[in-house]
Amino acid sequence: MSSNSIKLYSYIDKALFKAGSHQSEFKKDYVLSIQIALDGFSFCILDTEKNKHLALETYRIQEIVNYTLLADELNTIIDRIDVIKRRFSKVLVLFEGEKSSLVPTPLFEETKLPDYLKFHYKLDTDEEVMSNHLQNLDAYNVFSIPFKIKELIKSKFINTKFCHQSTTLIESLLVKLKNQQSGNTVFINYRESSFDIIYLKNGKMHFYNSFHYRTAEDFVYFIIFTLEQLKLNPETIDLCLLGEIDKSSKYYQLLYKYVRNIRFIERNDFYTYSYVLDNIPSNHFYNLFNASSCEL
Numbered sequence: 001m002s003s004n005s006i007k008l009y010s011y012i013d014k015a016l017f018k019a020g021s022h023q024s025e026f027k028k029d030y031v032l033s034i035q036i037a038l039d040g041f042s043f044c045i046l047d048t049e050k051n052k053h054l055a056l057e058t059y060r061i062q063e064i065v066n067y068t069l070l071a072d073e074l075n076t077i078i079d080r081i082d083v084i085k086r087r088f089s090k091v092l093v094l095f096e097g098e099k100s101s102l103v104p105t106p107l108f109e110e111t112k113l114p115d116y117l118k119f120h121y122k123l124d125t126d127e128e129v130m131s132n133h134l135q136n137l138d139a140y141n142v143f144s145i146p147f148k149i150k151e152l153i154k155s156k157f158i159n160t161k162f163c164h165q166s167t168t169l170i171e172s173l174l175v176k177l178k179n180q181q182s183g184n185t186v187f188i189n190y191r192e193s194s195f196d197i198i199y200l201k202n203g204k205m206h207f208y209n210s211f212h213y214r215t216a217e218d219f220v221y222f223i224i225f226t227l228e229q230l231k232l233n234p235e236t237i238d239l240c241l242l243g244e245i246d247k248s249s250k251y252y253q254l255l256y257k258y259v260r261n262i263r264f265i266e267r268n269d270f271y272t273y274s275y276v277l278d279n280i281p282s283n284h285f286y287n288l289f290n291a292s293s294c295e296l
Contacts, residue, residue, distance in 0.1 A: 004073050006060045013054040013274040016083055032088040033291040037096035039192050046292050052272045067146035078156050091157040092291045094165045100143035108140045116142040132167040136174035141167045172290035177203040190243030197226055216254045234259045242286040
């Protein structure tokens with residue numbers, strides 16, 4: 001493995017190795033979901049016939065400062081993972097990039113994709129602007145992805161579908177809470193150096209944003225600031241955490257000083273999970289595990 005990447009977790013059900021070593025011998029009802037960021041690469045494998053997750057593997061990527069270097073690093077990582085050298089019925093690619101914007105369906109025009117992003121971001125010549133339709137939000141998520149990343153993935157896999165990570169995050173929560181009178185809940189999707197915040201009221205999204213942070217104090221400040229802007233009381237609001245965070249984290253401990261009703265999201269019972277995934281906390285990798293639940 002390259003010195004720029006470290007394998008953090010590897011949970012692979014032995015059932016994945018029973019089909020043999022040639023692509024033609026593998027089952028075709030598997031969906032591969034992968035998540036890509038400048039600082040990481042993760043994947044999970046879903047058996048759609050049994051609706052069962054069979055694998056999760058995740059890597060930390062270090063000292064990568066641009067997407068050209070990231071593409072080279074991903075090429076090395078992917079080539080060394082035998083379990084994903086197969087034909088999947090679908091490959092969902094969740095891309096973590098800062099350039100994204102939600103556009104209501106009545107205002108959306110396919111020919112104006114770059115214009116939606118230019119309001120907030122500077123677009124580079126080496127990236128492509130794409131969109132995902134969020135059926136449960138009645139909106140489109142417009143985002144950019146570097147050509148080198150997209151070309152690399154398409155050279156490695158067939159039947160690919162590219163999504164912004166916020167697309168699957170928003171849709172999976174809306175699907176989970178659809179037709180539920182869930183009251184007011186703020187969801188925090190914790191990531192290594194950024195986080196997403198979603199406010200749902202009675203199963204409908206009223207707010208979404210993402211923030212970059214450097215310290216625990218930054219993390220908590222942005223959350224409290226958002227609650228104030230939404231006129232939500234930190235003492236009473238139901239706050240639900242997703243992502244790789246637990247009670248021992250300094251981020252959790254500082255947040256708990258200001259927000260009292262904090263819980264961790266439960267796994268989606270729409271799926272079952274292999275025994276090899278039993279020790280993974282329910283909130284960890286929630287977005288990745290639920291990518292297939294979205295009608296993309």
